[in-house]
Amino acid sequence: MNAVGHKFFDFLYKYGTLITILLLIAVFGASTDNFLNGANIVTILRSISIVTIIAIGLTVSLAVGGFDLSIGSTASLANAIVISMFVWYGQSTGIGIAVAIVFCLVVGLVNAFLVINFKIQDMLMTLATMFVFQGIALTYTRGATISENMILPSGDYATGEIPDAFGAIGKVPWIIIIMLIVVLAVHLFLTYTKHGRYMYMIGGNPEAAKLSGIAVGKYRLAAYLISALFAGVGGIVLGARVMNAEVNAGAPYLMDAVAAAFIGYSVFGAGKPNAFGTFAGAVLIGILSNGLIMLSVPYYAMDIVKGSVLAVALAITYYKRTH
Template sequence: MNAAEANRSPKGFNFFDFLYKYGTLITILLLVVVFGTMTDNFLNGANIINILRSIAIVTIIATGLTVSLSVGGFDLSVGSTASVANALVISMFVWHGQSIGVGIAVSIAFCLVIGLINAFLVINFKIQDMLMTLATMFIFQGVALTYTRGATISQNMIMPNGDFATGVIPDSFGKLGEVPWIIIIMLLVVAVVHLFLTYTKHGRYMYMIGGNPEAAKLSGIAVGKYRLIAYLVSALFAAIGGIVLGARVMNAEVNAGGPYLMDAVAAAFIGYSVLGAGKPNAFGTFAGAVLIGILSNGLIMLSVPYYAMDIVKGSVLALALAITYYKRKH
């Protein structure tokens, strides 16, 4: 066989490439089979709906994080931003007696300001995204705690002056946190971001910036503008996640959005390898969230202690990172 024939020959099967592309989806199927075999109710329709409902908020927040990752950023403040949105929207009802429209609008507007602050600090001071948003994460977490005075906001709560709060959380607002609306919102967010990043020139510009910002700049792409957009979108979806969280639990717990950060980061990074994308993408993030949701649900059904959950999640994230970065170097 001469060199030309060798070049035309199909490339041999590479097990690692196959694992990289389909490993997450295969793992999901294996977990479904294992948990379905070991437990009686795992494959019930009601439990499947419960899994989708449980991952909705994580998926929404993680999808925003995915957009920041697409430009080479890393918004660690999404959990704190969700906490701020959660506290604001519930307080608008309970403390100020506002309508649903006003409560949601105020929460989103304030969180967009958070996105502007993150973008301004990262772009203008040229500090590494992860380090700067780590700092702002604590700042906005403190803002949420200060605003709520470290207390849970709920109907009929006792105010600092000793009176009871008279505002009521509308029942229609609570519908946003119930099936099917919470799942519909999640799927819409994933679909919109997937279409935007994959099929629009702006999405392609974001991926170019994430791959090589200098080359993108030399190509005439407004790098600063797209990084600003990425942080605004990240803050927007963190806000939506916090609002949906408020609708689901009908109160605002202290730092309610904080626990979602780790799951959101895990989902986004697991998603890098789904179908061999090799980059942050909305469909992969959704698949990562499904994987985490199935793991959590199945382990709970097997009566694994809740304090062991983070060991499993951390291990899954470590494996996803190992595969992603090994692939980048080979």
């Protein structure tokens, strides 16, 4: 590749995602009447809120060179626990959320313990734990949807109610505000704190980081705790949005979260996991999904588009790394 080609590729690498977002906005805006309406923009932001929160947690695990595939199952578990706290046990909003988060942090501890102590590749170990936690969530719910007035195994009806205060979390503007706070907080943490820089150092070269005196094990533990925490927050917000806990509700968010995180590698030429890049990746996926729905593209074709976008993002990222 000549000098001009290198410059052009570098430009596409840095700004390709943002250019693609602008092109999609222009195309869908010209093709449909309502795409650029304020209400539809809010709809897109609301639709990407949960996947962005979950993807931000994945971004932190990627920063230390990990790969947490159990985030979808963790979100499902949090969703089931928080709704059951209200419907089955009549607990308050604070208690329900706290219990769900505690269980998710236990998930993070289990992942970190297995990955760090047995030195098994992160992706393989979390693939295994993904099925374990998915099974735990299914066992806990007995494979049924948890909702108000549901029939319990005893034959009685559940008497607990989901608090209105909890439901407000899943509505505009709170669902969008929570997403933006998570993105900003993790951006500041990874970019401007020594702990964030240490995580990037570990992800870049763990041996060199260890020789520099960085406690690699502790930071990898922290990364998996943060990943599980945000997966749990995503599952809790999902529960607030739909006001029930469906079977494996968090599983569909795994693919979108992975796509958003890897698309984000190239935003502004970062070349590494970063919160703003992940948010841009989620926005790209959200615009694609929303625009294709408006153009009446069948829902079963959506994964073709998402998979293609992820493949292109991975190709660009790894080509850049090797050239």
